[in-house]
Amino acid sequence: MTAEALDPLIHVPARLQIMAALATLPAGDQLSFKRLQDMLELTPGNLITHLRKLEEAGYLATTKTGSGPASRTSIALTHDGRHALDVYATTLRGLLNGV
Amino acid sequence: MTTHIGPPSGAPDESRMEPREAARLLAQTQADARRSLDFRAPWVSLVAAAVALVGFGLVWLSVRNQHPFTGPSPASLVVFYGLIAFRIATVIYAYRRARSGISGHSVMAQRNEAVAMGVALSIWYLVLIAIASSAHHSAGFYWSLGLNGTLIALAAIWTGRCAIHRRWREAALTVPVALIAGVGAIAGPRGMWLVNGVGLCLLLLANAALEAWQRRGTPAPTVRASA
Numbered sequence: 001m002t003a004e005a006l007d008p009l010i011h012v013p014a015r016l017q018i019m020a021a022l023a024t025l026p027a028g029d030q031l032s033f034k035r036l037q038d039m040l041e042l043t044p045g046n047l048i049t050h051l052r053k054l055e056e057a058g059y060l061a062t063t064k065t066g067s068g069p070a071s072r073t074s075i076a077l078t079h080d081g082r083h084a085l086d087v088y089a090t091t092l093r094g095l096l097n098g099v
Numbered sequence: 100m101t102t103h104i105g106p107p108s109g110a111p112d113e114s115r116m117e118p119r120e121a122a123r124l125l126a127q128t129q130a131d132a133r134r135s136l137d138f139r140a141p142w143v144s145l146v147a148a149a150v151a152l153v154g155f156g157l158v159w160l161s162v163r164n165q166h167p168f169t170g171p172s173p174a175s176l177v178v179f180y181g182l183i184a185f186r187i188a189t190v191i192y193a194y195r196r197a198r199s200g201i202s203g204h205s206v207m208a209q210r211n212e213a214v215a216m217g218v219a220l221s222i223w224y225l226v227l228i229a230i231a232s233s234a235h236h237s238a239g240f241y242w243s244l245g246l247n248g249t250l251i252a253l254a255a256i257w258t259g260r261c262a263i264h265r266r267w268r269e270a271a272l273t274v275p276v277a278l279i280a281g282v283g284a285i286a287g288p289r290g291m292w293l294v295n296g297v298g299l300c301l302l303l304l305a306n307a308a309l310e311a312w313q314r315r316g317t318p319a320p321t322v323r324a325s326a
Binding site: 029030 | 115116117118119121122124125128129131132133135136199200201202203204205206
């Protein structure tokens, strides 16, 4: 098994951090964009770009509430996203154990 | 909270990682996120330990030479309840700071649990009032029932909550609280303030040390994705 076996969408530092941070929340919970940005210390533009890619893959879902300056975006891992991260972690473990 | 989502600034980092680096990043990010989202920080336990020692200690100083026991002085009770209010305020502050930006099922579930625990404690107080009203007792009996009874009830309610969530380390903390209150009841209306103050202070200090130890340093690169 080689590093090519790892999901290329997740195997990027910023996206792995996004997925890992969101995975610590219980299923059904969401995290605000601002809080996620503060936790990962990413620029808004950089975070948005990675979030879009993960959302397009169906790994996470974003919800926007309110409008104008009071709008708020919340992000959560989808069931597929959790599964993809589990598969990624299992593959990674296999690589590290030399399987 | 306002979120301004503008156009992306600069090209995002698409660099790949070595598997070992990825494992380290995954473990580190999850450890950091858990720390950030958990309000049970060591400083919260340290504040609680200081509150227990000072609050119970001041009341003990006001009753230790009373023969017969008439009850704590109003001044010591004002400080005691003020410190309890301060302790509650620090927990609320830590909780709000840790949980800011989180929404969803667990938030609603925690609100429901808080209501359920409030109802359980209210029922317990009705039982205490019924016991206290059943016959005429000394001032020491009422104070012991109110203080030690409350601590035992809180420990029992929290143990139930911990068992539901399978948080066995927290559950292990609640059992000594009930034991300390039990020893306090045996120590009598004067000694119980000292027993509870010192006992709870030591227990909370041990808990703070354990929390600090669990939070310290970078975790080993063990690969685990699930929350």
